[in-house]
Amino acid sequence: MSIHIRLPDGALKSFEAGISVREVAASLGSGVKKNGLAAKVDGVLVDLSHRLHRDADVEIVMPDSPEALGLYRHSAAHLTAQAIKRLYGGKAVKLGIGPVIEDGFYYDVDVEQPLSADDLGKIEREMERIVAENWPIERREVSREEALRRFEEAEEPLKLELIRDLPEDAVLSIYEQGEFADLCRGPHVPSTGRLRAFKLMSVAGAYWRGDSNNKMLQRLYGTAFASKPELDDHIARLEEAKKRDHRKIGKEQELFLFSEEAPGMPFYLPNGMTIRNELEQFSRQMLAEHDYEEVRTPFMMNRRLWEESGHWEHYHENMYFSEVDDVPFALKPMNCPGHMLIFKNRIRSYRELPIRLAEFGQVHRHEYSGALSGMMRVRTFCQDDAHLFVRPDQIEEEIGRTIDLIDRMYKVFGFEYKIELSTRPEQSMGAEELWEQAENALRSVLVERGVPFRLNEGDGAFYGPKIDFHIRDAIKRSWQCGTIQLDFQMPEKFELSYVDESNRKARPVVIHRAVYGSIDRFVGILTEHYAGAFPIWLSPVQATVLPVSDKFAEYAVRTKKQLRSAGIRADADLRDEKLGYKIREAQLRKTPYMLIVGEQEEKAGTASVRKRGEGDVGRYGLDEVQAMMLEDIRLKV
């Protein structure tokens, strides 16, 4: 019996039924035969050894196909496991799982001996050896019984656990390469010799099955590519990202510091404070345009309040406490209870709603020591927080307005962001119907506006579902910044009410929202986003005046003063150094404008302008340069 195979270009070819993909590939020319890695049969990825029994669309996966990367990485993970087993003893190494991840792969192993960075080189060399041996990688489908027997013999308790947890009807397959075998769904590249470009990156602990109650295994991270140049490129990108690290730039540019005396609590240096202040000022301007009112609430309030709000029950592990005069206090981890008290301060009419209370609220949250990370994860930070008290009929419009506000502000920074909708978590409070109503409200706003979003099941706040805005940092870690949270619980807890049209008490709904999220984290993200070259409106020093020599110091100072009186953050570098030296330094500090002044400039009342990223742009009158800068600042470019 013959079958028809349709190729991606639409061509139809006939083969005997039962022919392998490998043979189909071979019929397509020597290049495909030699370099084919796997195939997509009717859209499903399979090994070259896969046999075809009926008509199908077949596409051979070549090294440059989008699917190839996953194959290389998955096979490289097996290669890693095989090498470790060879080096540390087949039965001394218990295999966990070895999946492909965004930039590579990892393999979790249970080995007595802690693996160090030095061991990685050793393992890599063994991997190279296995590549040189060029073992075919072969798939075998096995019965559950056979799988259990094999991994029992191999003394692989973790694999046995995985097999036992697979559904009854699951097809089990084992991939073998030389003496090594692994339970795996596949597919893989056809032989170890195909792996030409891989590298082990790091080793770290990871709990078995992601549960901190389980044993901690050792996780080897690695990456693999189709070719060496692509691998080198990837490594170069990682190094580039490291240069953007906000901790490094924060130190170099004197933005902020951390002290052992206050772990996870940033100190702002004058430069960093300037950036923060600009961010706040921008935010205040936006708040004014969107009819918010700014308030401020105490850092510390009686524990009673937190019991009332539910924070004590749901959040107290992350809170800081203090007791003075036998009165128990808690440092606020959130601003909401304070804002509830403000709302309750007097009777509210339905005509007043929505009431939008904003606060640059400093909160304290006790994070686990291991979670701290520069400005990205701290124990005290300032939220650009606000609570919108709305009538039920205003919910959707208000959420829409908030999305607009966030989008508008992010555009100024040129941020790409992703939206997530997070639903009810396990640890939460309130009735099922209210949650459902809240989740539906958020979802329908997103759907109506046609914004793409990802559903994040069970990741909501304990008091309500939320829409989160995620931004990526230099090393591709994603951080939640903006958030819109719908809350029917706090109004209940605090018995909030307003007087409605028919003079009856009605319950408002609260929307929690933040744009920057944590201003501190946002400063960190911006630092990496701009690689320290902040746009002029944020730049701590907007212009440096550089006299060619001491003789023009007086004119330099005059120039600086003029710019300052126009509201520009200008400095003059009067040190007894050569011009080239001062330019180099200002350049390294990423100063947006350098004004060079010498004899000709002084005579003409001008300055030679050097713009960051452009270099020397010529001579301008001082008023002209000043206008240029003010325009850039105003436009936030």
Added chain:
RNA sequence: GCUGAUGUAGCUCAGCUGGUAGAGCAACGCAUUCGUAAUGCGUAGGUCGGGGGUUCGAAUCCCUUCAUCAGCACCA
């Protein structure tokens, strides 16, 4: 919190198997008065994260503690 690594001058880092700490940059001083990414010479600067121990002797070995980093777990 867990696993592993790291902590030496303001910064970046060197210091082999234990013999009493060094470089570059920065700072300061002097000379130089300079035209678009580093002028030269000189000076000063450290109880080697903290505590304890082993030793004749510890930056180096051991214990403990703190902080930081990578990752895991956590992230209302």
